[in-house]
Amino acid sequence: xxxxxxxxxxxxxxxxxxxxxxxxxxxxxxxxxxxxxxxxxxxxxxxxxxxxxxxxxxxxxxxxxxxxxxxxxxxxxxxxxxxxxxxxxxxxxxxxxxxxxxxxxxxxxxxxxxxxxxxxxxxxxxxxxxxxxxxxxxxxxxxxxxxxxxxxxxxxxxxxxxxxxxxxxxxxxxxxxxxxxxxxxxxxxxxxxxxxxxxxxxxxxxxxxxxxxxxxxxxxxxxxxxxxxxxxxxxxxxxxxxxxxxxxxxxxxxxxxxxxxxxxxxxxxxxxxxxxxxxxxxxxxxxxxxxxxxxxxxxxxxxxxxxxxxxxxxxxxxxxxxxxxxxxxxxxxxxxxxxxxxxxxxxxxxxxxxxxxxxxxxxxxxxxxxxxxxxxxxxxxxxxxxxxxxxxxxxxxxxxxxxxxxxxxxxxxxxxxxxxxxxxxxxxxxxxxxxxxxxxxxxx
Amino acid sequence: xxxxxxxxxxxxxxxxxxxxxxxxxxxxxxxxxxxxxxxxxxxxxxxxxxxxxxxxxxxxxxxxxxxxxxxxxxxxxxxxxxxxxxxxxxxxxxxxxxxxxxxxxxxxxxxxxxxxxxxxxxxxxxxxxxxxxxxxxxxxxxxxxxxxxxxxxxxxxxxxxxxxxxxxxxxxxxxxxxxxxxxxxxxxxxxxxxxxxxxxxxxxxxxxxxxxxxxxxxxxxxxxxxxxxxxxxxxxxxxxxxxxxxxxxxxxxxxxxxxxxxxxxxxxxxxxxxxxxxxxxxxxxxxxxxxxxxxxxxxxxxxxxxxxxxxxxxxxxxxxxxxxxxxxxxxxxxxxxxxxxxxxxxxxxxxxxxxxxxxxxxxxxxxxxxxxxxxxxxxxxxxxxxxxxxxxxxxxxxxxxxxxxxxxxxxxxxxxxxxxxxxxxxxxxxxxxxxxxxxxxxxxxxxxxxxxxxxxxxxxxxxxxxxxxxxxxxxxxxxxxx
Numbered sequence: 056x057x058x059x060x061x062x063x064x065x066x067x068x069x070x071x072x073x074x075x076x077x078x079x080x081x082x083x084x085x086x087x088x089x090x091x092x093x094x095x096x097x098x099x100x101x102x103x104x105x106x107x108x109x110x111x112x113x114x115x116x117x118x119x120x121x122x123x124x125x126x127x128x129x130x131x132x133x134x135x136x137x138x139x140x141x142x143x144x145x146x147x148x149x150x151x152x153x154x155x156x157x158x159x160x161x162x163x164x165x166x167x168x169x170x171x172x173x174x175x176x177x178x179x180x181x182x183x184x185x186x187x188x189x190x191x192x193x194x195x196x197x198x199x200x201x202x203x204x205x206x207x208x209x210x211x212x213x214x215x216x217x218x219x220x221x222x223x224x225x226x227x228x229x230x231x232x233x234x235x236x237x238x239x240x241x242x243x244x245x246x247x248x249x250x251x252x253x254x255x256x257x258x259x260x261x262x263x264x265x266x267x268x269x270x271x272x273x274x275x276x277x278x279x280x281x282x283x284x285x286x287x288x289x290x291x292x293x294x295x296x297x298x299x300x301x302x303x304x305x306x307x308x309x310x311x312x313x314x315x316x317x318x319x320x321x322x323x324x325x326x327x328x329x330x331x332x333x334x335x336x337x338x339x340x341x342x343x344x345x346x347x348x349x350x351x352x353x354x355x356x357x358x359x360x361x362x363x364x365x366x367x368x369x370x371x372x373x374x375x376x377x378x379x380x381x382x383x384x385x386x387x388x389x390x391x392x393x394x395x396x397x398x399x400x401x402x403x404x405x406x407x408x409x410x411x412x413x414x415x416x417x418x419x420x421x422x423x424x425x426x427x428x429x430x431x432x433x434x435x436x437x438x439x440x441x442x443x444x445x446x447x448x449x450x451x452x453x454x455x456x457x458x459x460x461x462x463x464x465x466x467x468x469x470x471x472x473x474x475x476x477x478x479x480x481x482x483x484x485x486x487x488x489x490x491x492x493x494x495x496x497x498x499x
Numbered sequence: 500x501x502x503x504x505x506x507x508x509x510x511x512x513x514x515x516x517x518x519x520x521x522x523x524x525x526x527x528x529x530x531x532x533x534x535x536x537x538x539x540x541x542x543x544x545x546x547x548x549x550x551x552x553x554x555x556x557x558x559x560x561x562x563x564x565x566x567x568x569x570x571x572x573x574x575x576x577x578x579x580x581x582x583x584x585x586x587x588x589x590x591x592x593x594x595x596x597x598x599x600x601x602x603x604x605x606x607x608x609x610x611x612x613x614x615x616x617x618x619x620x621x622x623x624x625x626x627x628x629x630x631x632x633x634x635x636x637x638x639x640x641x642x643x644x645x646x647x648x649x650x651x652x653x654x655x656x657x658x659x660x661x662x663x664x665x666x667x668x669x670x671x672x673x674x675x676x677x678x679x680x681x682x683x684x685x686x687x688x689x690x691x692x693x694x695x696x697x698x699x700x701x702x703x704x705x706x707x708x709x710x711x712x713x714x715x716x717x718x719x720x721x722x723x724x725x726x727x728x729x730x731x732x733x734x735x736x737x738x739x740x741x742x743x744x745x746x747x748x749x750x751x752x753x754x755x756x757x758x759x760x761x762x763x764x765x766x767x768x769x770x771x772x773x774x775x776x777x778x779x780x781x782x783x784x785x786x787x788x789x790x791x792x793x794x795x796x797x798x799x800x801x802x803x804x805x806x807x808x809x810x811x812x813x814x815x816x817x818x819x820x821x822x823x824x825x826x827x828x829x830x831x832x833x834x835x836x837x838x839x840x841x842x843x844x845x846x847x848x849x850x851x852x853x854x855x856x857x858x859x860x861x862x863x864x865x866x867x868x869x870x871x872x873x874x875x876x877x878x879x880x881x882x883x884x885x886x887x888x889x890x891x892x893x894x895x896x897x898x899x900x901x902x903x904x905x906x907x908x909x910x911x912x913x914x915x916x917x918x919x920x921x922x923x924x925x926x927x928x929x930x931x932x933x934x935x936x937x938x939x940x941x942x943x944x945x946x947x948x949x950x951x952x953x954x955x956x957x958x959x960x961x962x963x964x965x966x967x968x969x970x971x972x973x974x975x976x977x978x979x980x981x
Contacts, residue, residue, distance in 0.1 A: 087956065088582075089955060089956055090585070090586070091765075091768075091955055092589065093763075093764045093765045093766075093767050093768070094591070094763070094764045094765075095589065096589050096590055096591040096592070097558065097559075097585075097586040097587075097588070097589050097590070098559065098591065098765050099559060099561070099765070099854060100558075100559055100560050100561065100582045100583065100585060100586040101561040101562070101563070101582070101853075101854055101956070102561065102562040102563065102578055102579075102582055103562075103563050103564075103852040103853075103956075104563070104564040104565065104566075104575075105546075105548065105564075105565045105852060106565055107546065107565075118538075118541075119541060120540065120541065120542040120543075121542065121543045121544070121545070122542070122543070122544045122545065122546075123544075123545045123546070124545070124546045124547065124548065124565040125545070125547065125565075134545070137543050137545075138543075141541045141542075141543065141620065144619070144620045144621050144624075145538055145541060145620075145624075146537065146538045146624065146628075148537055148538060148539075149537065150537070174585070175560075175581060175582045175584075175585030175586075176585045176588070178585070179585040179586065179588040179589065180588065182588075182589060183588050183589050186589050195764065195767075197764060197765075197767035197768040198768040199768060199769075199955045201955070201956070227768055228768060229767050229768040231764075231767065238768075304641065304642050304678065304680075305641050305642075305678075305680040305685065306641075306642075306678060306680065306685045310683075380542075416771070416893065416894050417770070417891045417892055417893070417894070418891065419889045419890055419891045420889060421888075421889045421902050421920075421922060421979065422902075422920060422981075423685070424683065424684070424685040425981075427979060427981075429889065429891045429900050429922075429978075429979070430891050431891065431892075431893045431894070431898065433771075433893075433894055450893060450898075452891075452893070452898055452900060452924070454900070454922070454978050454979035455979070456980075492979070492980065494900075494924070494978050494979055495898055495900065495924055495978070496898070497893045497895075497897050497898035497926070498774075498895075498897055498898075498926065499895060499897075
């Protein structure tokens with residue numbers, strides 16, 4: 056970490072060194088550590104310190120962009136000059152209106168000294184608890200325990216000066232026997248909020264209950280999706296359609312659908328980087344302040360997210376969803392899905408014959424505008440019969456439209472979990488769906 | 500730099516490391532993208548730093564930093580040792596022991612005729628806008644995109660065993676892409692492949708040879724034609740995969756499962772393990788007799804081509820599948836030592852701030868005897884499909900499902916109507932055992948994938964795959980409800 060003054064001094068210098076009509080500088084500071092384990096020992100253990108500066112310049116509507124991690128005075132000057140060289144030989148981009156003007160930045164917190172100062176020994180001790188819990192039962196543990204501190208500073212020639220720092224701590228584990236596997240994970244801003252013993256217990260329980268799975272025929276089943284599986288569905292839904300650019304280019308399922316009900320009315324989703332229940336962020340990568348934005352309210356599509364480019368094209372204001380790199384695609388990155396009233400036990404108890412899914416694996420879009428995605432279940436897939444979990448089953452492949460699935464909602468969980476996303480995360484409940492389409496099965 | 504790195508390694512040794520290596524890496528990239536007649540993005544990125552990897556009492560530690568002055572690097576070395584001592588809290592039994600290799604002093608660089616960083620930006624923009632204009636002349640095109648990218652990595656590897664290796668790798672990639680939109684249907688067509696085009700380790704001569712504008716009209720026409728094409732029906736049929744799709748099939752269902760670190764469980768909590776367990780080596784019928792697969796880091800132009808890996812092991816050509824039989828892995832010094840094999844020189848890191856992992860080199864399906872025309876003529880009923888659209892595989896690399904941008908029916912040995920939304924699924928060894936025709940040398944081409952993901956923290960590797968169109972019998976296609 057370099058601190059507020061140094062981070063702001065790097066981006067301010069970059070703006071001052073530039074003779075462009077408009078200049079924007081973003082610096083991202085990373086101090087990240089990760090302790091990785093498998094076969095009941097620590098097999099990788101790494102640390103990284105980086106300071107990456109990105110500069111965008113505008114000569115009229117001619118744009119150039121460059122980045123460097125050499126952030127001494129000479130490095131900053133060279134980076135600015137490279138961006139300028141590019142802009143000079145560029146063609147005009149009529150979509151460019153202006154980099155954002157300054158606005159008040161909210162104080163959102165999110166930085167915890169305890170996480171920033173977490174030692175390799177503390178991470179190793181957390182890992183040791185998982186390994187010991189697994190090995191004492193004759194099981195094999197794999198996983199990763201990471202802690203990171205980060206800083207983001209943005210300055211531009213219109214007067215934006217923004218600084219934010221935050222921390223993250225994440226732990227995941229897969230516990231394996233010869234006959235099955237189980238998974239659990241935790242994500243928080245404060246490392247003390249992560250309980251390795253609790254994570255181990257959940258994964259071990261899943262692993263033991265997963266032993267000797269039976270092969271079931273693929274087809275349509277009722278499903279109870281635990282929060283991790285829901286996080287995958289909702290994350291893909293957000294990614295595939297809620298960017299203004301996707302709508303502008305006619306490749307979003309939201310084209311012509313804003314204001315219409317597109318999923319079950321029990322589904323409400325919003326983006327809110329200011330909520331301390333997630334991994335908060337004060338502003339986006341153009342320095343635009345974060346604020347809550349409704350995406351789906353009672354099943355009705357309400358908004359898409361903008362950066363300054365997509366907003367400028369429509370004469371609107373950015374919603375503060377520019378992502379790193381510049382000239383990319385705006386994205387909702389701090390998602391929240393409203394909770395309901397049901398416990399997981401009630402969801403299972405109300406299921407006559409269905410599948411309980413712990414999480415999905417290797418999911419990819421098949422047809423984005425139809426929201427059809429495919430992927431596997433993994434690390435804890437069970438058959439529910441007459442309201443009880445009766446046996447583990449071999450992992451299924453699903454091929455399903457997310458919108459179709461979200462129109463089959465029967466129950467929404469009352470408890471929510473925070474799962475990892477691209478920048479912030481996604482806070483989601485469990486869901487029970489009346490129908491979900493499994494199209495294949497694997498050998499384990 | 501040599502003296503500084505040697506002092507850093509010496510410091511690591513003084514702190515207690517029984518082995519240490521240091522990598523100084525300097526990466527630069529330039530990407531030019533156009534969209535709908537405009538320059539969408541021109542960007543140059545630069546990153547450099549040093550990573551120090553140490554083995555202390557049989558446990559690993561790694562630290563890295565972007566400050567490359569000697570004082571900062573000494574701190575990095577000390578931190579790497581501290582991290583390794585923490586790893587020892589739960590150490591492997593037996594402790595890590597690396598297979599021995601000869602120390603190397605060497606230099607290597609990608610052969611380049613025309614330095615892609617010296618080509619004028621205006622020339623690149625003009626090539627892309629020429630292609631863009633042609634694409635948008637086709638009615639029904641909603642978005643036309645193009646990109647030309649250049650990448651260079653200069654690195655120095657030094658180890659306490661006395662290796663000192665300087666390498667410079669240059670890569671280029673270029674391609675065009677069209678989105679056609681009509682009545683709620685969106686179809687995409689890319690050329691020559693769909694990961695920012697195709698990539699090769701060489702100079703700008705590769706981009707000139709591609710001649711993007713020459714394929715712009717056909718690419719756009721196919722995208723528009725797809726909008727009204729028939730939906731691929733759900734059935735079991737024979738499938739001929741084109742080279743770029745087969746490249747990804749090899750990648751996911753052969754390349755990843757032969758990484759010995761994955762086999763030994765080191766990726767278990769992320770993308771998973773492998774069905775190709777050690778007991779299967781030399782014994783398992785992976786594919787049909789038509790299937791011979793090699794890992795070749797020496798082939799000219801491949802993204803997985805280099806002089807030495809990030810452990811200082813020389814680039815090699817290794818047989819992985821020999822006429823259907825599984826005979827080889829990609830290995831590191833640690834994993835090779837653990838199971839009694841030789842290091843295959845497959846350890847590569849995604850920059851200065853990542854540790855090396857076992858990564859694919861160029862994983863190639865060796866050419867067979869067939870021309871594509873002969874395969875089609877020999878197919879009574881089937882589907883020809885190409886260009887990657889979607890991919891997914893389970894966490895042991897068995898159950899896969901892929902989708903391609905385009906497909907055509909084959910009836911009585913002739914190509915018929917176009918099909919959209921083609922998907923196919925299978926179980927890896929059953930699929931490769933059903934391969935009965937592999938394209939010949941004339942059909943064979945090297946494909947570059949610049950985005951192979953692995954590891955935590957995540958790493959993207961640049962890897963290559965040689966493939967020619969090949970036929971697979973009795974494949975389940977048209978998965979899902981449309």
